[in-house]
Amino acid sequence: MPPSTVLATGAVWTSSESLTIPSTDILSFVFANLDQYDNDKPIFIDAADPTNSISARRAFHVTRRLIKGLKDLGLQEGDCVCVHAFNNIWYPLIWLAIIGSGACVSGTNPACNASELVRHFRLTKPKFIFAQGHCIQGVMQAASACHIPVSNIFVVDLPKQTPPVDGCRTWWTLLVNGENDWSGPSDDDDDASVNERIAVYSMTSGTTGLPKAAMIPHRSIVTQSTLLERQFDARSYEPSQLICLPVFHAFALPLALVLPLRLGIQTYFLPRFVLQDFLQAVDTHEITDTPLVPPIIAALNQLPHAQRHLLRSLRYVICAGAPMPASVQTEVYKVLSKSAVVAQCWGTTEAGWHTLFDWNVKDTSGSVGRLLPNVQMRLVDVGGVNVGQDGQLGEALIKSPTLFTGYLGNPDKTRDAFDSDGFYRTGDRVSVLDDKVFYEGRIKEVMKVKGWQVAPQELETVLMKHPQISDVAVVGITRDDGLGLPETLPCAYVVRAPVAFAAESSGDAVAGEVGRNSPLTAKAVQQLVAAKLISYKRLTGGVVFVKQIPRSATGKILRHRLSEMELDVPNGVEAAPADTEQYPV
Structure with missing residues (x-):
């Protein structure tokens, strides 16, 4: 049942x-089942070039060699190491080795700019940084601002014989001094105490404020x-x-970094x-x-x-x-x-x-x-x-x-x-x-409109049924109610669907919809909501057509950034008043 x-x-x-x-501990869990499947079959595979792959046997030994290299450099329990890279087949091994060294790992979005990295480094205080070559300049700027030596930055996607980049080292230099077991329970520890050690600093999405580092044991x-x-x-x-989602995020992490080696699942990376x-x-x-x-x-x-x-x-x-x-x-x-x-x-x-x-x-x-x-x-x-x-x-x-x-x-x-x-x-x-x-x-996203609670997702669900809308976000805007008091009004930021798809879509007619090949108007969007929902949920704050909706790496709407988006108003389509204030921030 x-x-x-x-x-x-x-x-x-x-x-x-x-x-x-x-x-x-995580590494004992990950490598516990190596005797239950073929250790020589590819487990981590480059989706663009499947000849570039890593077997479980190779993963086991490279992880242990990297643990040895990190410990020889002085990495200790409680230290932090940052990984600043897009998905690649080496990411799981670097992640496991950092944790296996007794340290904790913090993954950053490789799209972050230098100022965002400075904020992250000041919070997590990484001792070492692993970064991809094309991200290295921003990493070096942030590391310099946080007094992290350039020699503590390792580039992860360069050939073995590549000379150092502006004082950085290639991560291959960490693999030459033999192997070391991971940090599990010692004679003075029990399993429970090891289980409670911090393994990951996982950054919150920051949808309504600055990201925080959640300490994950x-x-x-x-x-x-x-x-x-x-x-x-x-x-x-x-x-x-x-795997095409960021592997450092909580959603993809167990699927991409733990279970492939635990269960022998062939996992391709984009x-x-x-x-x-x-x-x-x-x-x-x-x-x-x-x-x-x-x-x-x-x-x-x-x-x-x-x-x-x-x-x-x-x-x-x-x-x-x-x-x-x-x-x-x-x-x-x-x-x-x-x-x-x-x-x-x-x-x-x-x-x-x-x-x-x-x-x-x-x-x-x-x-x-x-x-x-x-x-x-x-x-x-x-x-x-x-x-x-x-x-x-x-x-x-x-x-x-x-x-x-x-x-x-x-x-x-x-x-x-x-x-x-x-x-x-x-x-x-x-x-x-x-x-x-x-x-x-x-x-925190719920709006109070005329004393009633209005959830943006309810309006977004209605709007996403329109064949000419490919993405949408609803926020509350505030303006004077004419009596000197602020009032909150629902406003929709809308991304038009490609014309070809809208024309091809099938289904029942949608209330408030214009012709499927005609440009979508703000009036049509407002009429759709008015036909489906109670009056106080109507889009009285207006409709803004934009090129895209700002989202986090895992798809969460970054509502506080909507006003920064490039407008899409080719025909003078109505938009929300320019003097309105976004809510929430």
Whole structure:
């Protein structure tokens, strides 16, 4: 019988299933099963050049050699090492070696500029930095500002014989002095104490403010990976993964960095998502599994019919990072093969994965799944009172072995993150209906319009059903109500779909829609919302057409940056008043 989400005593939702979690460190967990599969088959594979690959046997020895090199340089327990790189086949080994040295690893987005890196380095204080060659100038500028010696920067994508770059070293120099085992329990430690050591500084998305560094212990990553492992064990086919999302992010991390070696899963890497590269990789390597984010799913929905066959091998697509409207999920089933499953899941940087459906459940309700084993959830209203009624919205509070230990250097934020019973306040609006969890957006994003609460995601879900809209974000803008008081009005930032796709789309007529080949107007967008929702949810703050919606690497809308986006107003289409102020910031 499949696990279900049940309401236990004390208004706590939990899974009907519980699993035993190994009490061990990450590397012991990762390499525990090497005797159960062919150690010479490729595990980490370059999707663009599959001859460039790493077997489990090679991964084991290179990781140990890198641990030796780092320890010889003086890396100690509690130190931090930053990895500033796009996805590549060496990333998992560098990540494992840093953790195996007793240090903690912090991955940064390689698209960050020097000033953003300075902020990150000042927070995490890395002793060493691994960086890709084309990112090296920004890294060197930031390192200089933070007094990190240039000799402590290692370039990871240069040939072995390449001379140093402006004083930096190639990472190959760390592999020449033999091997060293990883830092597990010593005679003075027990498994539990090692399990609680910090392994990763994981940066929060910064959707409403500056990113924070969540301190993630070994326990959290081992637990998440154990909960996901049984999903792979239950497959009726042999999976092969394609990773195009940032591997340092909480969503992709266990899938890309832990489970491939743990289970012998062949995993192909793309540096980042580029649509044509993605399509070619799926087709060429007959990929079965891939984690994606909603904007990528929306892009797949716009594929012309002539290209959709390239995705025929996909069997299981996991989607997270941001809300995905049920209409988008339903539409992608028309693109993929009949055997494919597209499953939403829900999680947080601070507490990892919370929900998921079993791998063979084809759900189109818009649910993000059922609570994973060992996860407890409370829902509370704005007054902190428990919500126990089926279908009732509340802020989700999570308690699980996957929880982080706090925010680095920020005891006040750490204290505020937990309630008195040790539940983590996610800030997410969630409901449970018929044992399935539904994610309804962020608490901080809810607007007060004429005294009523309005969730941006509700309006975005309605707007995404329009065939001429490819992406959208709704925010509240403030302006004088004529009586000297500020009022909040919903405003939509809209990205038009390509004309060819809009003309090709099929389905029922959409209220407020202009001709499918006519330019989409602000009036049509406003009429669509007016026809579907109550009056106070109408787009009285206007409609702004933009070239793109700013999103984080995992698809979360960066609402505070919407006003910076390039406008798309070829026909003088109405926009929100220029003197309005964005909300929230």
